[in-house]
Amino acid sequence: MNSIESAPGISVDSLESTSRLGLSLRFSHLFMVNHFAVIRKDAASRARLGRLETVHGSIETPCFMPVGTQATVKAVLPRDLVEMGCQILLGNTYHLYLRPGAGLIQELGGLHKFMAWDGPILTDSGGYQVFSLGAMRRISEEGVRFQSHLDGSYHLLTPEKVVEIQETLGSDIAMTLDECIPHDADRKYVRASTERTVRWAERCLRARAKRGQLLFGIVQGGMHEDLRQWCVDEMNAMPFEGFAVGGLGVGEGEAMLHAMSAYTAGLLPEDRPRYLMGVGRPEDIIDAVRAGFDMFDCVIPTRNARNGTLFTSNGRLNIKRAEFARDPHPVDDACQCYTCRNFSRAYLRHLYMAGEILSSQLNSLHNLYFYHGLMKRCRESIRDGRPILESPAQILVS
Numbered sequence: 001m002n003s004i005e006s007a008p009g010i011s012v013d014s015l016e017s018t019s020r021l022g023l024s025l026r027f028s029h030l031f032m033v034n035h036f037a038v039i040r041k042d043a044a045s046r047a048r049l050g051r052l053e054t055v056h057g058s059i060e061t062p063c064f065m066p067v068g069t070q071a072t073v074k075a076v077l078p079r080d081l082v083e084m085g086c087q088i089l090l091g092n093t094y095h096l097y098l099r100p101g102a103g104l105i106q107e108l109g110g111l112h113k114f115m116a117w118d119g120p121i122l123t124d125s126g127g128y129q130v131f132s133l134g135a136m137r138r139i140s141e142e143g144v145r146f147q148s149h150l151d152g153s154y155h156l157l158t159p160e161k162v163v164e165i166q167e168t169l170g171s172d173i174a175m176t177l178d179e180c181i182p183h184d185a186d187r188k189y190v191r192a193s194t195e196r197t198v199r200w201a202e203r204c205l206r207a208r209a210k211r212g213q214l215l216f217g218i219v220q221g222g223m224h225e226d227l228r229q230w231c232v233d234e235m236n237a238m239p240f241e242g243f244a245v246g247g248l249g250v251g252e253g254e255a256m257l258h259a260m261s262a263y264t265a266g267l268l269p270e271d272r273p274r275y276l277m278g279v280g281r282p283e284d285i286i287d288a289v290r291a292g293f294d295m296f297d298c299v300i301p302t303r304n305a306r307n308g309t310l311f312t313s314n315g316r317l318n319i320k321r322a323e324f325a326r327d328p329h330p331v332d333d334a335c336q337c338y339t340c341r342n343f344s345r346a347y348l349r350h351l352y353m354a355g356e357i358l359s360s361q362l363n364s365l366h367n368l369y370f371y372h373g374l375m376k377r378c379r380e381s382i383r384d385g386r387p388i389l390e391s392p393a394q395i396l397v398s
Contacts, residue, residue, distance in 0.1 A: 002234070030208055030209075030210075030211050030239075031239040031241065032053075032212070032214055032241050034053070035052065035053045035054075035214060035241055036050060036051070036052050036053070036241070036242070036271065036272055036273050037050060037051050038050050038270065038271075039051060039383075040382055040383055041382070042290075042381075042382050042385075042388060043385065044387060044388075045290040045291075045292075045388060046265065046266070046290065046291055046292035047062070047289050047290050047291075047292065047378070047381075047382050047388050048061075048292060048294070048382065049061070049062075049379055049382040049383055050062075050273065050294055052242075052273050052294070052295075054088075054120040054172035054173065054214065055120075055172055055212045055213075056112065056118060056119055056120045056121070056172050057087075057118075057119050057120055059087045059088050059120055060087065060379055061273065061294035061295060061379075062289045062293065062294050062295070062296070062375055062378050062379060063087050063088060063294070063295055063296070063375055064280075064285070064296050064297070064298075064371045064372060064374070064375045065088050065089060065090040065122060065295065065296065065297040066081065066086060066089055066090065066297075066301070066302065066368055066371075067089075067090050067092075067297055067298065067299045067302065068089045068090060068091050068092075068115070068117075068121075069091070069092040069095050069299075070092070070095055070096070070099075071091055071096060071105075071111060071114060071115040072115060073089065073302060073364075073368075074302050074306065074360070074364065075302070075305075075306065075357070075360040075361045075364045076302070076361065076364050076365065076368065078115070078116050078117050080338070080365055081117075081368070082119075084337070084365070084368060084369045084372050085372045085376065086119070086368070086372060087119060087120065088119060088120040088121065088122060088172075089117055089119070089120075089121050089122070090121070090122050090123070090124065090297045091111060091115075091121055091122070091123045091124075091169070091171060092123070092124055092126065092129065093123050093124060093125055093126040093162055093165050093166055093169070093175075094126030094129040094130065094157075095126075095129065096111075096123075096165075096169060097126070097155075097157075097165050098148050098149075098150055098155075099150060102164075102165045102168040102169050103168065105168070105169055105170075106168045106169070106170070110169065110170035111123075111169040111170050111171055112170065120172040120173070121171045121172055121173070122171060122172065122173040122174075122175070122295075122297075123166045123169055123171035123173070123174055123175065124175045124277075125157075125162045125166070125174075125175040125176060125177045125178065125218075126157055126162060126177070127144075127175075127177055127178045127179060127180055127218070127246070128180045128246070128277070128278065130144045130146055130157065131179065131180035133146050133147070133149065136149070139179060139196075141196065141199070142156070142158060143156055143157050143158030143159065143161065143177065143200075144156070144157045144158075144177075144179075157177065158177070158203075159176065159177045159200040159201075159203035159204045159207060160203060160204075160206075160207040162174075162175075162176070162177045162204070163176075163204050163207040163208055163209075163215075164207065166213070167208075167209060167210040167213060170213075171213065172213065172214065173213070173214045173215075173216060173241075173242070174213050174214070174215050174216070175215075175216050175218060175244060176197075176200060176201045176204040176205075176215065176216070176217050176218055176240075177197075177200045177201075177204060178197040178200065178201075178218040178220055178246055179193045179196065179197055179220065180220075180246055180247050180250065181193050181194070181220055181222045181247045182250065182251075183222070183223060183247075183250050183251045183252035183256075184251075185222060187222075187224060187227075190220075190221065190222035190223075190224060190227055191227060193220065193222075194220045194221050194222070194227050194230070194231050197218065197220045197231070198231060198234045198235065201217045201218070201234075201235060201238060201240075202238065204217075205238055205239065205240075214241040214242060215240055215241060216240055216241065216242040216243060216244050216273075216275060217235040217238060217240040217242075217243050217244070218235075218243075218244045218245075218246045218277070219231050219232055219235055219243060219244065219245050219246065219264060219268075220246055220247045221247070221264075222247060223252060223256055223260060225260075225263055228260065228263065228264045228267065229267060232264065232267040232268060236268070236269055240272070241272060241273075242272045242273040242274070242275060242295075243268050243269075243272060243273075243274055243275070244274075244275040244276075244277050245261060245264045245265070245268075245274070245275070245276050245277060245293075246277045246278075248260060248261055248276070248277075248278075248279060249277075249278050249279040249280075249284070249298075250278075254284070257279065257284065258284070258287050258291075261276055261279070261287075261288055261291055261293070262287075262288075262291040265288070265291040265292040265293055266291070266292065268292075273294045273295055274292060274293045274294050274295070275293070275294065275295035275296075275297075276288050276293040276295070276296055277297065278297065278298055279296065279298060280296060280297070280298020280299070280300040280301070281298075281300060282311060282370075282371070282374055285374060285375075286374070286378070286388065286389050286390075289378050289388060290388050296375075301364070301367035301368050301370070301371045302364045302367065302368065304367060305360065305363035305364040305366070305367040305368075306359075306360045306363065306364065308320040308352045308359075308363065310331050310332075310363060310366055310367060311366075311367050311370040311371075312331060312332040312334075312335070312370070313332055313334045313335070314332070317331060317332075317345075319331075319345065319348050319349050319352055319363070320349065320352055320353070321349075324345040324346060324348075324349045325346060325349055325350075326346055327344060327345035327346050327349075328344045328345075328346060329344060329345055330343065330344065330345070331345060331348065331366055332366075332370075335366065335369065335370070335373075336369075337365055337366050337369035337370075338362075338365055338369075339362040339363070339365050339366040339369075340366060343362060348362060348363065374389070377389055
């Protein structure tokens with residue numbers, strides 16, 4: 001792996017290409033070919049309609065992945081996810097490693113059987129969760145040493161370990177270990193961290209042993225275009241089946257988010273899926289679809305649902321407000337989800353104010369239906385040659 005700024009007078013091109021060729025040849029038997037196809041491109045933007053093949057089924061992109069941190073999407077049954085058109089779920093390596101343990105899940109038939117979900121699953125590497133631990137973690141070249149948020153026990157996540165955990169879980173798509181860099185980190189730190197993330201990615205590839213599981217590399221680089229460019233160049237030379245863009249949506253502001261995500265998407269190869277990690281406001285997803293991203297995940301729809309905020313074709317609705325106490329209308333007249341077909345705003349407000357579990361369930365069903373409607377409309381627009389949605393207000397309105 002070449003440093004971002006090579007020493008003057010030393011040509012590393014031949015050494016670099018030889019090293020990368022060797023890495024690609026060594027793992028060519030594990031690299032999945034023809035797993036992703038771009039079916040159609042949007043004429044007015046970089047949006048594309050695609051199909052991603054996994055062991056547990058095909059995924060039409062652009063797609064949204066509900067977050068199932070603990071092998072469950074909070075307050076939502078797998079049956080309901082299927083009925084609303086969910087194609088793929090996200091599970092969390094950090095949390096499942098700590099509880100109940102990857103070995104136990106494997107013993108019980110693997111993650112799909114454990115959570116009764118027979119569609120595709122993507123597991124993240126745990127990098128963002130470790131980033132969130134703050135003072136409870138220490139990052140080194142070896143990996144990340146951290147204290148469990150459950151019992152204070154000490155653990156070490158290395159690139160090799162996260163690959164082992166994800167292969168043990170049996171997910172369809174695994175992620176490399178990276179560091180999610182704070183948006184306000186200085187350039188020196190961003191550079192050192194990004195170089196380490198690339199070295200970790202190489203180690204993840206060398207640890208890979210399971211055929212059939214796709215492995216995505218993660219692009220970092222902070223808010224610096226040249227560091228993003230360098231990271232993409234390094235990652236693109238490695239045999240990954242897809243690429244994720246990390247380190248965005250972490251407080252940098254809407255303008256920087258849109259600018260940096262669009263810039264990075266434009267650097268990524270056309271023939272592999274592009275995943276924008278953790279960015280999930282509807283308006284941000286629409287912008288990222290136009291920029292050429294294919295996959296999205298976020299806790300926003302379910303977390304907001306549990307807090308009483310619902311997404312509608314007329315904007316966000318706070319069901320806690322007193323004005324809805326006697327409102328007989330559904331959350332959204334244009335929505336055909338189970339919640340809107342059967343319950344009034346008054347009832348949903350009552351459930352929330354009473355602290356009933358059903359409140360979280362019905363609100364989450366509605367918000368996830370809204371998000372999957374967003375992605376469906378984006379796919380239909382690209383397929384039919386129509387403009388991509390201008391705003392979330394068009395999602396439920398034909």
